[in-house]
Amino acid sequence: MTIEDFKEKFNAPLIDKRNVKLEDLKPEVQFTDLGLNSLDMIEVIIDFEKNFNITIPDEDIEKLLTVGDAEKYLITRVNIN
16 A cells, blocks of 8 residues: 555545545644544544454554544554555
């Protein structure tokens, strides 16, 4: 997977399904600041799991507070060329 593919799969659940603007997806931004509640986050996590063909354990989910947290976490679990 290229970094471009990664970004597309990462951004899709947020931009396409949650109407978040691309320019708002900065590493330091918390998901709650994007207007996502706990139910939204569950759906985003499920989309990440499907998009990247991985399972994110419950204990890791609570650590994904910012866009950057999620990006770093996912990058360590997928093969990026």
